[in-house]
Amino acid sequence: xxxxxxxxxxxxxxxxxxxxxxxxxxxxxxxxxxxxxxxxxxxxxxxxxxxxxxxxxxxxxxxxxxxxxxxxxxxxxxxxxxxxxxxxxxxxxxxxxxxxxxxxxxxxxxxxxxxxxxxxxxxxxxxxxxxxxxxxxxxxxxxxxxxxxxxxxxxxxxxxxxxxxxxxxxxxxxxxxxxxxxxxxxxxxxxxxxxxxxxxxxxxxxxxxxxxxxxxxxxxxxxxxxxxxxxxxxxxxxxxxxxxxxxxxxxxxxxxxxxxxxxxxxxxxxxxxxxxxxxxxxxxxxxxxxxxxxxxxxxxxxxxxxxxxxxxxxxxxxxxxxxxxxxxxxxxxxxxxxxxxxxxxxxxxxxxxxxxxxxxxxxxxxxxxxxxxxxxxxxxxxxxxxxxxxxxxxxxxxxxxxxxxxxxxxxxxxxxxxxxxxxxxxxxxxxxxxxxxxxxxxxxxxxxxxxxxxxxxxxxxxxxxxxxxxxxxxxxxxxxxxxxxxxxxxxxxxxxxxxxxxxx
Amino acid sequence: xxxxxxxxxxxxxxxxxxxxxxxxxxxxxxxxxxxxxxxxxxxxxxxxxxxxxxxxxxxxxxxxxxxxxxxxxxxxxxxxxxxxxxxxxxxxxxxxxxxxxxxxxxxxxxxxxxxxxxxxxxxxxxxxxxxxxxxxxxxxxxxxxxxxxxxxxxxxxxxxxxxxxxxxxxxxxxxxxxxxxxxxxxxxxxxxxxxxxxxxxxxxxxxxxxxxxxxxxxxxxxxxx
Ligand code: FES
Numbered sequence: 001x002x003x004x005x006x007x008x009x010x011x012x013x014x015x016x017x018x019x020x021x022x023x024x025x026x027x028x029x030x031x032x033x034x035x036x037x038x039x040x041x042x043x044x045x046x047x048x049x050x051x052x053x054x055x056x057x058x059x060x061x062x063x064x065x066x067x068x069x070x071x072x073x074x075x076x077x078x079x080x081x082x083x084x085x086x087x088x089x090x091x092x093x094x095x096x097x098x099x100x101x102x103x104x105x106x107x108x109x110x111x112x113x114x115x116x117x118x119x120x121x122x123x124x125x126x127x128x129x130x131x132x133x134x135x136x137x138x139x140x141x142x143x144x145x146x147x148x149x150x151x152x153x154x155x156x157x158x159x160x161x162x163x164x165x166x167x168x169x170x171x172x173x174x175x176x177x178x179x180x181x182x183x184x185x186x187x188x189x190x191x192x193x194x195x196x197x198x199x200x201x202x203x204x205x206x207x208x209x210x211x212x213x214x215x216x217x218x219x220x221x222x223x224x225x226x227x228x229x230x231x232x233x234x235x236x237x238x239x240x241x242x243x244x245x246x247x248x249x250x251x252x253x254x255x256x257x258x259x260x261x262x263x264x265x266x267x268x269x270x271x272x273x274x275x276x277x278x279x280x281x282x283x284x285x286x287x288x289x290x291x292x293x294x295x296x297x298x299x300x301x302x303x304x305x306x307x308x309x310x311x312x313x314x315x316x317x318x319x320x321x322x323x324x325x326x327x328x329x330x331x332x333x334x335x336x337x338x339x340x341x342x343x344x345x346x347x348x349x350x351x352x353x354x355x356x357x358x359x360x361x362x363x364x365x366x367x368x369x370x371x372x373x374x375x376x377x378x379x380x381x382x383x384x385x386x387x388x389x390x391x392x393x394x395x396x397x398x399x400x401x402x403x404x405x406x407x408x409x410x411x412x413x414x415x416x417x418x419x420x421x422x423x424x425x426x427x428x429x430x431x432x433x434x435x436x437x438x439x440x441x442x443x444x445x446x447x448x449x450x451x452x453x454x455x456x457x458x459x460x461x462x463x464x465x466x467x468x469x470x471x472x473x474x475x476x477x478x479x480x481x482x483x484x485x486x487x488x489x490x491x492x493x494x495x496x497x498x499x500x501x502x503x504x
Numbered sequence: 505x506x507x508x509x510x511x512x513x514x515x516x517x518x519x520x521x522x523x524x525x526x527x528x529x530x531x532x533x534x535x536x537x538x539x540x541x542x543x544x545x546x547x548x549x550x551x552x553x554x555x556x557x558x559x560x561x562x563x564x565x566x567x568x569x570x571x572x573x574x575x576x577x578x579x580x581x582x583x584x585x586x587x588x589x590x591x592x593x594x595x596x597x598x599x600x601x602x603x604x605x606x607x608x609x610x611x612x613x614x615x616x617x618x619x620x621x622x623x624x625x626x627x628x629x630x631x632x633x634x635x636x637x638x639x640x641x642x643x644x645x646x647x648x649x650x651x652x653x654x655x656x657x658x659x660x661x662x663x664x665x666x667x668x669x670x671x672x673x674x675x676x677x678x679x680x681x682x683x684x685x686x687x688x689x690x691x692x693x694x695x696x697x698x699x700x701x702x703x704x705x706x707x708x709x710x711x712x713x714x715x716x717x718x719x720x721x722x723x724x725x726x727x728x729x
Contacts, residue, residue, distance in 0.1 A: 069604040069606070070604060070605050070606050070608045071603075071604045071605060071606025071607070071608075072604070072606065153608065154634070154635055154636065157629065157633075157634035157635070157689075158633045158634055158635065158650070160634060160689065160691060161629070161632070161633040161634035161691055161692065162633065163693075164691035164692045164693035164694075165692055165693070166693075170691075170692070170693035171567075171691075171693035171694065172564075172567035173567075173693075174689075174691055174693055175566040175567040175569070176563065176564060176566055176567050178566065178689065179566050180566060180600060180602075181574040181575075181598070181600045181687050181688040181689065182598050182600070182601075182608070182609065182611065182687075182688065182689045183608060183689060184598070184601065184602065184605040184608040184609050185602045185604045185605040185606075185608070186566075186602065283607065284606075284607060284608055285607035285608075285610060286595075286607070286608060286610060286611055286612055286628070286636070287593075287595045287607075287610050287611075287612045289593070289612060289628060289636035289637075289638060290638075291636065291649070292635075292649035292650065293635060293649075293650065306633065306651065307650075307651040307652075307665070309665075311665045311666075311667055314665065314667075372651055372652055373649055373650060373651065373652055374647050374648075374649065374652050376638060376647065376649050405642050406642055406643040407640050407642060407643045407645070407647070408643075410647065411652065421652040444662065444663060447663045447664065448663055449645055449654040449656065449662030449663045450656075450662065451643060453644055453656070453657070454642070454643045454644040454645070
């Protein structure tokens, strides 16, 4: 037994004599860190790194089967899912690993922001971290493209349309992005190269730089209210802190990192096993247009924002907002490099973080059910509720048929079923008079197309008659008070009456 | 084993090895080597710059192509096969396709035959962000599934976020065949690069025969809050 041990030591010695890394690694592992940094709050950075490793391994394993050509990528995913033993599981691991990685990187960023850890002397660590976040999002986006299905195809089409709006060079950028006149083979190959070589290469290098700076500058000490960061004294103070009450990073500081890393990988494994892989949805055949493309969860909020932006703000917002956000993130530590770290003394920071988190959350939530999208088959799928047909005249029922047949339902819900693009019409008769309805239907407006060309006068009458029956509860029907005035003989027939409705 | 006698190489006294070849420490030799090194750096810079030219040319190649060469006349079949007064989905194989493009080179488009040889051929891509628009014959509207852009039968914008009407392909009827000039994906930038003749459609149906109902202007105050 002792001989065995000795031989292992000898072997280690042989390598160590030639590599000379042992000392450096031991030194780095055992460097003292402030004792309070052994906290569950401090585990997200290492967890992100572990997830990145998982992504590299599962990514390589997928790459040995995946066929990166527009004509075959989708088939090779089917093959992975159904013909390769556990191929589906590897796809699921990579997909869920990606979602987890984006989430953990975001949480890491939020924690570092909240703890003021970006302040002197860790400004550059933060800036590199901002680029790591962007690269992680880049991986998520390009990865979604490699899952070359309907969503990927049309999602890429959206990307192309966005790029085409860049002033002056939009057209050239589109060409470079596509690699040809249409979204096809060369496009996918480009994204393959980005996802597999370019972005991971930069990501690996920057993760190295990021980790090196954490080692060199030390882990951010636990913030204390009133303990201000000053460029003159900080390094000495930090040194004193680690000397006085420091603990070796390994094992006393790092055991929580290790435990959390294991837990998060386990969570990825569990999600992958339970929920399975993402997609692929339909095949990337542009002639199959029965589709409503949707981005992956990390980009749902962008999708939602794009839907809600007024058309004239869209192009500026698309190109100015990202630049402003990234610049703000980069400049943050340079401008606020000193001072208070504790969150209780930085209400603005806390408020901002909460605001951003809430905004992202709300828009992501909206993105999951896309109330701004018409439901393209609602008109032929959802029946008119029986309650809306009971005790109605034949004309009103004919109106209900017009209502369905003219696709009104795609944007307007009745009885909770139908699109949410326009207002629900359950109580429309209480809100609009007959005349207003006729005008609205025929001329449109307020984000509704005009149906004047699509409706015969008889259809319009029936439709409006039906709509007139849609009242919420006991709320009476809307009436046009001016109608009585108009109908009573006025002093000067032919001159316009008082406006029926006051101006806007 | 030998292990006890060994020490890390970097902590060995370097004297003997170093002394074996006495370096020339005279100032002139030193400055000469510094000069040579700088020259070598400069040379590398030159080589790098020259190397960058073909690399950039390769990467930017797609953007440098003449956009006129990215469109060609494509046969959409007998003009008579499209019923008058209807709008039908047609599709064509993009002329500039690579063998490994698979289905992605099958491009759909909407063909509207107004009457006789009077056609309109619309791109499938919404003018907003490129989603595939769908035609609804009953309501005479194109609807976009993404953000609810809507267009009238003649392709003009009806409502929603699109900044303009549907993209239209130039077309002609030759020997009874409907031909369109297509090839490049239509985007808002297409008109910027000058090539493809994707014409801007005149604003809504002012000339539309029939009901004579004026098209609405955005911002009409019509829906009570
Ligand atoms: S892509 Fe059609 S409305 Fe946005």
